[in-house]
Amino acid sequence: MENAMTRRDLLKAGAFMGMAAVGAGMVGCATQTNTAAAAEPFNDTSKAAAGVASASLAEATSDNVLDVQVTDPTISEIQGIVYKTVNNASTTTNLKLDLLLPSAGEGETLPLVVFVNGGGFTSSNPQGNIVHRMAFAKAGYAVASVQHRVVPTVKFPEPLLDVKAAVRWLKANAGTYKIDKSRVAAVGNSSGGYFATMLGVTGDIADFDKGDNGSEDSKVSAVIDLYGVSDLTLIGAGLSDELEQGHHSPATTEAMFVNGTAFGDNKGASVFDTPDTAAPASPFTYIDGTDPAFLILHGDKDTLVSPVASMELYKRLTDAGVEADRYVVAGASHGGPLFNQPQVIDIMVNFLDKHLKA
Numbered sequence: 598m599e600n601a602m603t604r605r606d607l608l609k610a611g612a613f614m615g616m617a618a619v620g621a622g623m624v625g626c627a628t629q630t631n632t633a634a635a636a637e638p639f640n641d642t643s644k645a646a647a648g649v650a651s652a653s654l655a656e657a658t659s660d661n662v663l664d665v666q667v668t669d670p671t672i673s674e675i676q677g678i679v680y681k682t683v684n685n686a687s688t689t690t691n692l693k694l695d696l697l698l699p700s701a702g703e704g705e706t707l708p709l710v711v712f713v714n715g716g717g718f719t720s721s722n723p724q725g726n727i728v729h730r731m732a733f734a735k736a737g738y739a740v741a742s743v744q745h746r747v748v749p750t751v752k753f754p755e756p757l758l759d760v761k762a763a764v765r766w767l768k769a770n771a772g773t774y775k776i777d778k779s780r781v782a783a784v785g786n787s788s789g790g791y792f793a794t795m796l797g798v799t800g801d802i803a804d805f806d807k808g809d810n811g812s813e814d815s816k817v818s819a820v821i822d823l824y825g826v827s828d829l830t831l832i833g834a835g836l837s838d839e840l841e842q843g844h845h846s847p848a849t850t851e852a853m854f855v856n857g858t859a860f861g862d863n864k865g866a867s868v869f870d871t872p873d874t875a876a877p878a879s880p881f882t883y884i885d886g887t888d889p890a891f892l893i894l895h896g897d898k899d900t901l902v903s904p905v906a907s908m909e910l911y912k913r914l915t916d917a918g919v920e921a922d923r924y925v926v927a928g929a930s931h932g933g934p935l936f937n938q939p940q941v942i943d944i945m946v947n948f949l950d951k952h953l954k955a
Contacts, residue, residue: 757792782953
C-alpha cells in the first residue's frame with residue numbers, strides 16, 4: 598500500500614501535467630511570434646502616388662459633406678492687461694484684467710460684462726469661472742475679469758476702489774476693444790458677488806470713484822449676484838449656531854476686510870463690534886430706487902454664505918423699487934456644477950440680453 602497513489606497525489610500529478618502543457622504551449626507561442634517578427638516588412642515603392650490620384654477634386658469636395666452654419670462667434674482672449682498701478686513705500690502692484698472678446702462686425706460694438714471672481718476677500722484670480730465667462734462671450738458680450746487687492750494687505754474701501762477703477766479704465770479704452778461703454782453689467786460670485794453688488798448700488802457715490810480716468814464713471818446697467826456676500830453681518834445668518842457664532846470673531850475675513858488684521862496697536866474686532874466700519878461697507882447703506890436691475894442666484898445648501906444674505910438683499914432692493922429677481926438653486930452649495938448648467942446660464946444670458954441688448 599505504500600506504493601499506491603492516493604486521490605490527493607493523483608490531483609497533484611494532474612495539476613503538474615497541466616502546468617507543463619501550458620508551459621509548452623507558451624514556448625510554442627513564443628516561437629511563432631518570433632517567426633512572425635522575423636518576416637520581411639512590406640515595402641513596395643511602386644505604390645507611391647508620384648503625383649497621380651484616382652480621386653478628382655470634385656469627388657474630394659462632394660463626398661460626405663457637412664453643411665455647418667456659423668452660430669457661435671470666434672472668441673479671442675487677452676490676458677494680463679494692467680489697468681491700475683498701485684505704488685506704496687516698498688512695493689509696486691500692477692492690477693490686471695483678462696478680456697474675452699467675441700468677433701464683432703464692421704462698426705459693431707460689444708456690450709460689456711465686468712466679472713469679479715470670488716476669493717473670500719483674501720484672493721483675486723481673474724482666470725476663474727471660465728464656464729460663465731465663456732458663456733457670456735459666446736452670447737456676444739465682451740467679458741473683463743478683474744483682479745483687485747485683498748486682505749490682509751488692504752481693507753475696505755481699497756478693493757472696491759480697484760474694481761471701480763477697472764470699470765473706468767474699460768470705458769476709457771472702449772474704442773480699442775470695440776466695447777459699448779453705455780452697456781455694462783457687473784457679475785460676481787461669493788465675495789465677487791459683493792463687489793458686483795457694490796458696483797450696482799454705488800454708481801453715484803463720488804467718494805468711491807478716485808484715481809485715473811476720472812472723466813469716466815463706474816456705473817453699470819445690470820448686476821448678477823451669484824451666492825454673494827451682502828451686508829457683512831449676515832454671512833452666517835440663520836445657519837447652525839456654531840457657524841453663525843463663528844462670524845462674530847475678529848479673525849474672520851469680513852472682519853479683516855473692514856477692521857484690518859490684529860497686529861501691533863490694532864487689536865482687531867468683529868463686524869458686530871464695529872458698526873462704524875461695517876455699515877459703510879454694507880450695500881444696504883446705498884440702495885435707492887435709481888439702482889440698476891439685479892439678478893440673484895443662491896444655493897439652498899450654502900453654508901459659507903447664508904442664503905439669508907441674498908434674500909435680505911433682494912428684499913431691500915424690491916422695497917426700494919429696484920427691479921430684482923432671485924432664484925434658489927435646489928441642491929447647490931456654495932458654487933459648484935449646478936451653477937454651470939444650461940438652465941442657469943440661460944437665465945443669466947436672458948437677463949443680460951434684456952438689459953443690455955433690448
